[in-house]
Amino acid sequence: MSKVEISRLRKLPSVDEVLRTEVSRLAIDRFGRRAVVDAVRTALAAGRAGHAALANAEDAAALALGRLGAEARPRLNPVFNLTGTVLHTNLGRALVAEPAIAAAVAAMRNAVALEFELASGRRGERDDLLRGLLRELTGAEDATVVNNNAAAVLLTLNTFAKSREAIVSRGELIEIGGAFRMPEIMSRAGAKLVEVGTTNRTHFKDYAGAIGAKTGLILKVHTSNYRIEGFRAAVPARELASLARKHGVPLVNDLGSGTLVDLTRFGIPHEPTVADAVAEGVDLVTFSGDKLLGGPQAGLIVGRKELIERINRNPMKRALRVDKIRLAALEATLKLYRDPDRLAERLPTLRLLSRPRTEIEALARRLLPAVVARLGDAFHIEVASGASQIGSGALPLETIPSAALAIRPTRARGGALAALAAALRQLPIPVVGRIEDQALLLDLRCLEDEADFVANLAALDLKATP
Numbered sequence: 012m013s014k015v016e017i018s019r020l021r022k023l024p025s026v027d028e029v030l031r032t033e034v035s036r037l038a039i040d041r042f043g044r045r046a047v048v049d050a051v052r053t054a055l056a057a058g059r060a061g062h063a064a065l066a067n068a069e070d071a072a073a074l075a076l077g078r079l080g081a082e083a084r085p086r087l088n089p090v091f092n093l094t095g096t097v098l099h100t101n102l103g104r105a106l107v108a109e110p111a112i113a114a115a116v117a118a119m120r121n122a123v124a125l126e127f128e129l130a131s132g133r134r135g136e137r138d139d140l141l142r143g144l145l146r147e148l149t150g151a152e153d154a155t156v157v158n159n160n161a162a163a164v165l166l167t168l169n170t171f172a173k174s175r176e177a178i179v180s181r182g183e184l185i186e187i188g189g190a191f192r193m194p195e196i197m198s199r200a201g202a203k204l205v206e207v208g209t210t211n212r213t214h215f216k217d218y219a220g221a222i223g224a225k226t227g228l229i230l231k232v233h234t235s236n237y238r239i240e241g242f243r244a245a246v247p248a249r250e251l252a253s254l255a256r257k258h259g260v261p262l263v264n265d266l267g268s269g270t271l272v273d274l275t276r277f278g279i280p281h282e283p284t285v286a287d288a289v290a291e292g293v294d295l296v297t298f299s300g301d302k303l304l305g306g307p308q309a310g311l312i313v314g315r316k317e318l319i320e321r322i323n324r325n326p327m328k329r330a331l332r333v334d335k336i337r338l339a340a341l342e343a344t345l346k347l348y349r350d351p352d353r354l355a356e357r358l359p360t361l362r363l364l365s366r367p368r369t370e371i372e373a374l375a376r377r378l379l380p381a382v383v384a385r386l387g388d389a390f391h392i393e394v395a396s397g398a399s400q401i402g403s404g405a406l407p408l409e410t411i412p413s414a415a416l417a418i419r420p421t422r423a424r425g426g427a428l429a430a431l432a433a434a435l436r437q438l439p440i441p442v443v444g445r446i447e448d449q450a451l452l453l454d455l456r457c458l459e460d461e462a463d464f465v466a467n468l469a470a471l472d473l474k475a476t477p
């Protein structure tokens with residue numbers, strides 16, 4: 012060991028010295044003695060190993076406290092979603108409406124009549140809470156709710172096609188992303204997949220030729236995230252309904268996003284509604300709670316009463332059911348649909364999707380000076396027109412006109428844009444944009460708290476490396 016090193020080690024304070032500093036006393040109040048002692052030991056070990064320069068007890072306390080503070084911050088911190096994708100699966104999909112938040116908080120804080128009939132004092136069913144509302148909004152006879160739409164599809168397949176065959180068009184054997192691939196879900200549900208037709212064309216006779224004594228169900232899947240164009244043919248659910256009925260097997264439609272209202276009245280491209288799907292004569296329809304519906308994560312199954320009853324008798328239902336918090340939020344969300352005239356203002360998903368481009372562009376112009384001031388002359392920033400996406404597989408080809416701040420480095424420095432994107436992600440409220448055509452785009456469709464955004468920018472550190 013060199014003399015310099017020995018002298019450095021001698022100068023390191025003891026744990027007790029560090030704990031006696033003012034900073035440590037405050038930290039103990041906030042985080043508890045044990046956590047602070049551990050953090051101080053870790054800081055001193057870093058000093059001993061030469062990873063941190065600790066001249067005195069105050070330095071060591073500051074290092075320890077910095078780490079504790081960073082660890083105390085919640086990992087599920089809010090972020091600014093400026094990706095342009097409104098229902099961004101990786102950013103948590105739909106923002107829940109205020110009445111739904113209030114309902115969820117009340118359910119968390121209190122005992123609730125979750126499976127308890129207040130009228131009779133007897134045990135009730137948690138599905139009773141939403142059955143009436145879902146019947147009213149979809150025209151279906153009955154309804155049940157599970158963890159998410161993937162669970163709804165899994166449970167439906169397992170209930171009707173376990174050790175039996177499930178008929179699906181080759182054009183609808185989709186992968187939704189990650190591990191949700193229709194053929195794999197089928198095999199996990201215990202169903203034997205019977206593919207009919209070809210990738211681009213499936214005809215009625217293909218289904219009719221495949222149906223038989225071993226058929227458990229016919230499944231139609233909304234090809235959410237892709238579309239076949241050109242020489243194509245698919246069989247409408249209405250035609251399949253009569254075939255299914257003749258053979259006594261259920262026809263199931265996995266709608267994916269499944270909206271409850273006609274979106275065109277809000278200026279959003281048309282997407283089939285759940286009520287449309289029910290009216291086509293389908294026996295069961297499955298859809299998500301946190302896509303276009305704008306509620307908490309959930310999977311909804313609506314359809315014929317005796318089929319819903321069979322689903323509810325499947326022991327798997329217990330493993331896939333939802334808790335009181337989400338049921339409360341879902342109920343409050345669904346109630347907003349009773350007043351479609353005020354839906355766009357009360358339901359964040361619809362509010363954001365229907366936000367006019369002119370309003371977003373005006374916001375971009377207001378924010379431009381603050382962003383220019385913060386980024387200095389290393390970047391050129393302008394208001395650009397952009398295109399937002401709905402996300403989560405809904406209407407993949409339709410985009411919604413939007414406006415963005417487009418940021419480009421003034422000099423072509425390799426990595427400058429990626430470094431800026433990284434610095435924005437390190438902010439106290441991380442800002443997530445998207446890189447396109449060598450520009451960082453901040454699509455402002457989902458930015459509603461302007462003042463918070465500007466205040467947050469003050470902490471931007473372009474030199475920080477994550």
Ligand SMILES: *Cc1c(COP(=O)(O)O)cnc(C)c1O
Nearest residue numbers: 159160161233235267268299404
């Ligand atoms: C999104 C989607 C699913 C999965 O729904 P989750 O709510 O994410 O579980 C299943 N099927 C289709 C057609 C979808 O679009």
